[in-house]
Amino acid sequence: MLGSAMVVLAPSILPGWALSTVLDGSSDRFRKALLAPALGLLLFYGVSGSLVLLDVWSPMLLGFSLLGLNAGAYRMIHQRHEVIAKRSRWQLLEAAMHGELSEESTSSSLSKEAEIQLEFQRNRPTWLFAVSLFIASTALLSPLLQRLPFGVDWIGFAMLTQQLVLEGNLSLPGTNEGFWTYPPAYPSVAAWVVELTGIDAGQAVFQLGHYTLFVLLLGIIGAMDRHGAGAYAMLSMGLGLGLFAKTFDSGFPSVASQLGLVVGILVLFRHAEQRQRHHTLGLCLALFSVALIHPTGAIYLALLLLSHVLHGLAIDNEEHRELLRKLVYIASAFITVGFGVALLVIAPRLFDEAVFSEYGWQGGRPLLVYNGVLLAFAAAAAYGLRTTLEGRIAITWFALLWILSVVHLVEGLRFIPVLSLLSYTLYSMALHAFHVPLAVLVAWWWSPHTALTPVDEKPVKPWILPRPVSLSMVVAIVVGALMAQTVAISLAEHEELLAVSPGDLALREALDDIDGAVYTENMHWGYVWDAPKNVAMTSIPTLGLVHIDSTEHAAATQAMFYDNTTYFLEHNMLHALTSPLGTMQWTLATSPYWGIEALADGATLWRLQPDGDGKVLLLDGIDESDCVACTVRLDPWRDHKFRDPMGLGEDRPFLPEGTDGALQIKAPDRAAEMCLIYEIIGSTGGFYLQASTGLERPYHGLRTDAGYHQACFAVENGSALTEVTFEWDRSSPDRWLNPLGLSGRDTVLFDRTGVKLQWLTWSTV
Structure with missing residues (x-):
């Protein structure tokens, strides 16, 4: 994690320092x-x-570009005109802050701004800043505890990253011809991390995502410090779950695109007379950059700009309005270009797609689930700040975002591609659209040291929370942050939550000796982001918009179902890779044309047997009637399994840790080996299988690290093998918070450790 952070921070800290100096001379x-x-x-x-975007990306060219950026930043920081009158306004403000200007040479607005900022800096609550920085630093914890993130989106980002590492573009890999249309900034920076640190693309995406969240929180603290509410900004962010949940779910580009809001808070919540040309240029630069990260950030920043303009035009000051008009012209140009690209390039490819609402109306229940507490405080803050210009801008900003969520209420509407595009872009906006605007409102309301602008030019009576109430809120937020990290530490032991199994990862090394195409499943666990360059995989993730000129995956899948060995020989596709999470393993296990070449905890590398002399396995599903002591639990991947030859259904038998149970078995004739595929939930104690008759060895210790495993046992007498029993070292399970219960993929939120019994495979003689 430290290496990834350093290779990103080192070339960016000086340009960031220069930009912060220009945007905020105080x-x-x-x-x-x-x-x-x-x-x-x-x-x-x-x-x-x-x-x-220019199709010239390479680590070397990026390095030279960053070198040039640093040279320009160094010059900007250190160059000062000797004649004070010829300095830019931010340089004059900087000089005023250091007492280098006399009152005669300083404008009244400049002097007032410097005075206010010096007052803010003198009144910083040191201990609150320490608490805020501690809370922000917890964003770095997860990559220190686990190798790969939870969620599924990161696999697609890792595939893009690896393709940039290998090819320098977003063309489709493996046996596919075409390209991805996706904002390139995030995967390209992750590719830079891969090149400089040597970690794989999955780890780079994970570590960069959490580093980005960390610096985003720092940036929000810094931007709000300009308003005297820096420490309170982080505490207010702690009242919501949105961005933290999105990061946990690996939606890293959506979170990264919020970086533009740091510029928005610096530039758009200030007096018009304090905003100069360089602020407008900085805003345009932010709009351009976040559009390359993810369009959500550009949309949110554009709506903040719109809110700023709406309230600015309402002020009865012609000079103020003229400044706003210039800002509107520039912003309109950016928005027109962005809308034109969306309308003419991207939207037509979605003409047949309906408006999409995967997680329901984002302005309703999801908003309350992830930001309900923050929303309640923000409602009080909105009332308290209703007479301030900054408060009204923030309130309108939130309202515009909420109105945008209405697109999800027309789910199924077709032939309006712009709405379809918007619904796909904002499908989970409850997690990342409202968190920052609401936190900004609460921070201003909470802080006792602000200088907000009264709408009617009357002094705004500051609202000061009673000290006991404020301290209680701080304590509650710190306790909540500590509890969240306790949950994170607990979840790090639950590798069964990952979208790939431990066996899938272990089998990657077996691909090094293969030269040719390998069939992989078209699901999350089938996308191999770290495949050797000489191996062509068949499956690719659907990320953003995918333009496919040709692909072999569908034809290869059909060939597997019909045992068409000729197809595989003609396409030099002699291997297949399956996961215990998927379903293709069941097709290959019962085919004489595929044999096992390598096996790791249920994940299998198969080799084509063109003569049909492969070993055929018999499959036997396990259901709740076979295990009386078991309870019924949903399979979290049930919506991603489209074949069910064993009739497993959507449920799996679950045996809690500490509960001894028995599994009823009916062995096939001439059974020689029985293999049990099971899934350990959490970190358990010892787990044992015993059979009084039928097995060569009656007692077996089973693996208990989290995730899928396959345990095989030699059968001595199949007719006598009618039951096996399970025993535990521990007498009771551990309790843990299951995030799948919150997302709807499971029905249990407060879960128990234990084992899910999946199926049996039999070898016969």
Whole structure:
């Protein structure tokens, strides 16, 4: 994790420092230290994404581009005009903050701004900043505890990253011809991490995602520090789950695109007379960069800009309006270009697609689930700040975002491709659209030191929370943060939650000796992001928009079902890779034309047997009637399994740890070996299988690390093998918080450790 952070931070910290200096001339070193990593990373994403867009990306060219960016940043920081009158406004403000200007040479607005900022800096609550920075740093914990993230989106990002490492573009890999249309900034920076650190693409995506969340939180603290609410911004973020849940679910580009909001908070929540040309340029740069990360960030920043303009035009000040008009012209150009690309390039490819709402209306229940507590405090804050210009801008910003969520209420609507595109882009916006706007409102309301602008030019009476209430909130947030990290530590032991099994990862090494095509399943566990360059995989993830000119996967799948060995020989596809999470293993296990070449915990590398002399296995599903002591649990991957030859259904028998149970068995004739495929849930104690008759060895210890396993036993007398029993070392299970219960993939939120019994395979003689 440290290496990944350093190869991103080192080339971006100086440009970020320079940009923070330009956008906020009043910032001291402490505020710059908070802003620089976020702003520098935003520039890094923008530069890297631009190179991919120009189809010239390579680690060397990116390195030279970053070198040039650093040279420009160094010059910007250190160059000062000797004649004070010829300095830019941010340089004058910087000089005023250091007392280098006399009152005669300083404008009243500049002097007032410097005075306010100096007051903010003097009144910083040191202990609250320490607490806030501690909470922000917990974003780095998960990559220190586990190798790969939870969720499924990261696998697609890892595939894009690996393709950039190998080819420098987003063309489709393996036996596929075509390309992905996806914002290139995030996977290209992850590819930079892969090239410089040597870790695989999956780890790079994971570590970069959590580093991005960390610097985003720092950036929000720094941006809100300009309003005297820096520490309270992080505490307010702690009242919601949205961005943290999205990061946990591996939606890293969506979170990374929020970096543009750091610029938005710095630029758009300030007096018009304090906003200069360089602020507008910085805003345009942010819009461009976040559009290359993920369109959601550009949409949210554009709506903040719209809110700023709406309230600015309502002010009865012609000079103020003229400044706004210039901003509107530039912003309109960006929005027009973005809308044109969406309408003319992307939307037509979605003409036949209906409006999509995978997780329901995002402005309803999901908003309450992930940001309900924060929303309640924000409602009180909105009332308290209703007479301030900044408060009204933030309230309108949230309202515009909420109105945008209405697109999910017309699910199924066809032939309006712009709405379809918007629904796909914002399918999980409850997690990332509302968190920052609501936290901004609460932070201003909570902080006792702000200088917000009254709408009617009357002094705004500050709302000050009673100290006991404020301290209670701080304590509750810190306790919540600690509990969240306790949950994270607990979940790190639950590898069964991963979209790939331990066996899938173990078999990757077996691919090194293969030269040719390998059939892989078209599911999350079948996308091999770290395949050797000489191996062509058949499956690819559907990420963004996929343009496919040709593919072999569908034809290869049909050939497997019909034992068409000629097809595989003609296409030099002599191997297949299956996961215990998938279903193709069942087809190959019962075919004489495929034999096992390598096996790891249920994951199998198969080799074509063109003469039909492969070993045929017999499959026997396990259901709840076979295990009386077991309870019934849903298979979390049930929606991704489209063949069920054993009649397993959507449920699996679950035996809690500490509960001894028996499995009824009916061995086939001439059974020589029985293999049990089971899934350990969590970190359990010892787990044992015993058979009084029928097996050569009556007592066996089974593996108990989390995830799928396959245990095989030699059969001595199949007719006598009618039952096996299970025993545990421990007398009771551990309790744990199951995130699948929150997402709907499972029905249990407060879960228990134990084992899910999957199926049996039999070898005969």
